[in-house]
Amino acid sequence: MQFIWALRGAIGFAVLWFALAATAAEPMRVATLVPAVNPGFEADPARYEIVATVRRSMHAPPLVGQQDLGSPHAPSIELLVASQPDLVVGDASMHARLATQLEPLGLNVALVDTRTSDSLLAGLEQIAAQPPGSERLVEAAGQARRELKAQHLAKPVAVVAFFGVPGSFYLVSERWWLGEMMQQLGFENLVPDIPNERFPGLVPVNDERLALLRPEIVFLVTHGDPGAVSGEFQRMASQDGVWSGLAAPELGVHVLDPELFMATPALNAPSAARELVELGSGERP
């Protein structure tokens, strides 16, 4: 009798062990509504598999290899549900309402704070701390954070950064991730924080204020065609008007790589910071 109980116990233990092993072997299916976190999950393919994600911009071509959920502002909920993710990662400011609509559908939603690279990395670390847990992701986020902190300009550089599409420019204040990163790196943002912002951290250009700015370097971040935005900016700056003070700053006018600078970077934040520091210190023409 005791043997039978022992046999039953052994079989039960073996089944449980196999079940746990099988579960552990299956990577967690992740759907991301924030493309910047994708490299984080791709860093640990044994634990995470990105099954669905959104496009970085509306003009980007359809995604290949992953379920294309469309725009991050209005992702396709049908495709999201059909991709059967174990975890949906969204933006705390953009997807807060959507999260309340997804949870009744049985979807597990984690919202990350995308206001700064630091808060985004902290969000990734929090996700990595939850089961199944990923030391690799924690390590990658920690490494990015350390590399980010190591970047700094030797001396302050006066900067004005614009976020633009052809025909429309916004000034970047410290309330946008790039403004905050520039501040951390030792840039002196000539537009630190002024009211009347249209989007968080993005302020419509005020010509009177712009006339007084004399930056050492100008950065352009674009949502659309970088060449067209740069051309439009040079055209406006070359005229004898309020923009003329921005035409030829000491360290130049630089169009930043849209892939890296269009939205808050996470694991790519050190690359973004490195590029800014190299441009700001004149190491890169």
Added chain:
Amino acid sequence: MFRHWAWQVRSRTQIILESQISWMVLALVALSFSMALALSIGSVPVRLSDLWASLVEPDHGLHAVVWNVRFPRILCALAVGSSLSVAGALLQTSVRNPLADPGILGVTAGAGVAALIVLLIFPGQMIWLPAAGFLGGLITTGITLGLSWSRTHDPGPLRMILSGVALQALLGAVIALLTFIFADRAPSFAAFIIGSLNGLGWGDVQIVFWPTFVGFILAMILIRPLNLLMLEDTAAAGLGLAVRRTRFLASCVAALLAAGAVSVAGLIGFVGLVVPNGLRILIGPEHKFLLPFSAVGGAILVVVADLVARTALAPLELPVGALLALIGGPYFLYILWAKLP
């Protein structure tokens, strides 16, 4: 002679009634067809043969998509379209002006501001969304009517439109201010401000159902007074109608309907302008027919517009509010220039 006259009236009425009933049957068939179409077409392909099974069988592979995502969204579209359209019909009769619409008179914006306050400041109190929307819509209606009415003059179209435009601008500023103060949460409600049905589920069906149902019943109760309101005020009062009270009640019902719609779909406009005005040309101004037809017509318009919004560039989703404005804007201009002196 009298018998012959009575027979003629009765037979003519019967012909009209039969004709209206056949129109209604046609409208209901069109609504059913548009719903079936909307249910079967989407980002996730569903074969017609799988449609019923995916709806009723919880174990079906597409049940989660069709039953939990697509079907409640279609029901919300139906309720939103019906509500806004009936609200438009009520307001147009109430102020005797074809340009009246929950959006143009600022009712939608008022309900939207109140709903946005709940969403941004009290995100845990979503249950109060329709009530807050109703209150916001009602206050805005009262202000618009108060601004456009005077003791000596009827509300002229220009006065009313200008009051509505001014109020909309004011409420737009309030919305801008709210999104500035709550910048960290505001992007989440961008779709609400444009008007969108993306992400609506069964919880939203529950939110929109009662204001729509109660509002429609109340509107049907007001059929006779609304018909009398189409007469001159003195004639209506001579027939025993409390004109101002009826106008106020009709406006309250319109605010309730608009609030229900706004609380789930955000600031969708022009449905109440396009549908009732179009139907008046087709079936006449008699409210016994106009209100049910408006409900069905508004439902068809929004269900089809939402179908286009979510499939035209799939998986990218267009905001349905913007699509409806593309239809409604030119129609508004047409009425403004062609129908008004």
